[in-house]
Amino acid sequence: MRRLPVYLRALLDAHNEGLVTISSDELGNRVGANAAQVRKDLSYLGSYGTRGIGYDIELLQQQINRQLGLDKQFNVALVGAGNLGQALGNYGGFAERGFHVVAAFDTDQRKVGHKVGAAEVFPLSELGRVVREKNITMALIATPASVAQDIADRLVEAGVSSVLNFAPTIVNMSPEVCVRKVDLAVELQILGYYDHLREVDRGGAVAAGGAGSAAPSEAPPMAPAPTPRSC
Amino acid sequence: MRRLPVYLRALLDAHNEGLVTISSDELGNRVGANAAQVRKDLSYLGSYGTRGIGYDIELLQQQINRQLGLDKQFNVALVGAGNLGQALGNYGGFAERGFHVVAAFDTDQRKVGHKVGAAEVFPLSELGRVVREKNITMALIATPASVAQDIADRLVEAGVSSVLNFAPTIVNMSPEVCVRKVDLAVELQILGYYDHLREVDRGGAVAAGGAGSAAPSEAPPMAPAPTPRSC
DNA sequence: CCATGTGAAAGCGTTCACAGCG
DNA sequence: CGCTGTGAACGCTTTCACATGG
Numbered sequence: 001m002r003r004l005p006v007y008l009r010a011l012l013d014a015h016n017e018g019l020v021t022i023s024s025d026e027l028g029n030r031v032g033a034n035a036a037q038v039r040k041d042l043s044y045l046g047s048y049g050t051r052g053i054g055y056d057i058e059l060l061q062q063q064i065n066r067q068l069g070l071d072k073q074f075n076v077a078l079v080g081a082g083n084l085g086q087a088l089g090n091y092g093g094f095a096e097r098g099f100h101v102v103a104a105f106d107t108d109q110r111k112v113g114h115k116v117g118a119a120e121v122f123p124l125s126e127l128g129r130v131v132r133e134k135n136i137t138m139a140l141i142a143t144p145a146s147v148a149q150d151i152a153d154r155l156v157e158a159g160v161s162s163v164l165n166f167a168p169t170i171v172n173m174s175p176e177v178c179v180r181k182v183d184l185a186v187e188l189q190i191l192g193y194y195d196h197l198r199e200v201d202r203g204g205a206v207a208a209g210g211a212g213s214a215a216p217s218e219a220p221p222m223a224p225a226p227t228p229r230s231c
Numbered sequence: 232m233r234r235l236p237v238y239l240r241a242l243l244d245a246h247n248e249g250l251v252t253i254s255s256d257e258l259g260n261r262v263g264a265n266a267a268q269v270r271k272d273l274s275y276l277g278s279y280g281t282r283g284i285g286y287d288i289e290l291l292q293q294q295i296n297r298q299l300g301l302d303k304q305f306n307v308a309l310v311g312a313g314n315l316g317q318a319l320g321n322y323g324g325f326a327e328r329g330f331h332v333v334a335a336f337d338t339d340q341r342k343v344g345h346k347v348g349a350a351e352v353f354p355l356s357e358l359g360r361v362v363r364e365k366n367i368t369m370a371l372i373a374t375p376a377s378v379a380q381d382i383a384d385r386l387v388e389a390g391v392s393s394v395l396n397f398a399p400t401i402v403n404m405s406p407e408v409c410v411r412k413v414d415l416a417v418e419l420q421i422l423g424y425y426d427h428l429r430e431v432d433r434g435g436a437v438a439a440g441g442a443g444s445a446a447p448s449e450a451p452p453m454a455p456a457p458t459p460r461s462c
Numbered sequence: 463c464c465a466t467g468t469g470a471a472a473g474c475g476t477t478c479a480c481a482g483c484g
Numbered sequence: 485c486g487c488t489g490t491g492a493a494c495g496c497t498t499t500c501a502c503a504t505g506g
């Protein structure tokens with residue numbers, strides 16, 4: 001369930017506000033979902049709510065943590081100590097949640113021996129050894145797209161079991177390894193697309209010059225609802 | 232369509248390899264989708280394929296660009312010049328696709344006047360003025376969670392129309408403004424969750440000590456498929 | 463009386479399968 | 485004969501509505 005971590009954060013906030021109990025409605029407001037959704041999601045954890053009252057915040061946190069396996073700590077490798085790598089290594093949100101970046105790797109000799117966040121930078125050639133020695137099971141790829149696949153192959157060989165790929169390319173891996181991709185520019189493109197839609201909605205012509213006669217005859221293609229909804 | 236940007240990248244790759252035409256099957260392989268999916272997606276753009284041959288790569292690129300409104304250029308503000316902000320400001324992938332980070336903002340006086348990437352850092356108090364002067368329509372929030380909502384309010388007031396939020400919290404905005412959230416740690420949690428699942432699948436007991444007698448009687452709760460699929 | 467928990471219904475996105483065209 | 489374009493089937497996710505229980 002991709003929403004459990006979000007609930008967890010909202011519960012933490014609520015707890016810090018001194019609340020002890022929370023209704024599905026209130027929790028839904030905080031995470032941007034509706035009450036039914038929240039109840040259905042939480043029902044998969046078991047019945048931890050009290051009718052007429054709501055959910056006990058601390059109990060619910062425990063249950064979500066248990067379900068997500070967040071009692072575990074993970075050792076994480078960071079490959080690529082460029083701008084993005086620096087940011088990831090210094091990002092406090094990881095360690096906070098049990099993800100410890102314990103080593104970084106880069107081909108740039110000038111970076112080797114320095115630190116990003118708490119992690120020492122090693123040359124790429126040491127990857128296999130360090131991964132084994134430090135018991136690393138996860139890796140972040142923050143390299144240019146051109147070398148991402150090579151890095152991925154090395155990581156698999158080193159025995160890593162999960163990879164989060166920030167390079168703007170698809171990497172193929174053995175199916176035993178779990179890969180997720182984060183493409184920052186794609187997020188912006190999506191925003192740009194909605195922006196574009198809104199302008200079109202307001203009656204503006206599409207600016208792009210293009211195939212003059214090729215305008216499709218009917219069917220507003222991609223926007224299913226012709227309502228002035230923005231996103 | 233969230234996959235169009237991905238297709239675009241794959242097409243660019245194919246083009247650089249000297250290909251002129253591509254089948255839905257081949258394109259599907261490159262983006263990790265199946266052929267039917269690709270064809271259905273592309274059919275929303277109109278009929279730009281040739282039966283028996285495939286799709287003309289350049290034509291398809293043009294059509295996707297048109298659909299996404301990518302002929303446009305966007306001026307982007309970066310709020311928060313900390314680690315993540317630095318990385319975002321220096322990230323080449325944005326400008327490459329028409330998103331120009333033209334100004335950064337931070338409350339830290341020591342950062343004001345310096346640059347992140349191509350953007351000068353301004354004090355937060357100047358946000359309204361600079362947004363208007365530089366014609367900024369998008370913003371990246373890369374601040375601590377605690378101030379994210381305040382920043383969001385200021386951005387709305389300044390007239391920004393789209394926001395990408397990297398702070399680990401939900402921000403509420405007027406519905407005319409489009410917000411997307413990127414939570415880096417959530418991605419790792421998801422990986423950690425799958426890792427956890429795989430261990431449970433292998434027959435290991437859940438490590439967390441907890442409510443002793445509360446083990447639900449039946450129904451493997453969250454994993455719909457009891458197959459040894461990893462992710 | 464209020465809020466949970468849950469079947470039943472609705473909505474979306476994906477996949478299948480094949481007709482149709484170059 | 486190959487590959488597109490698309491209606492129909494399928495499965496998953498979300499929403500609705502209400503019975504149940506503190």
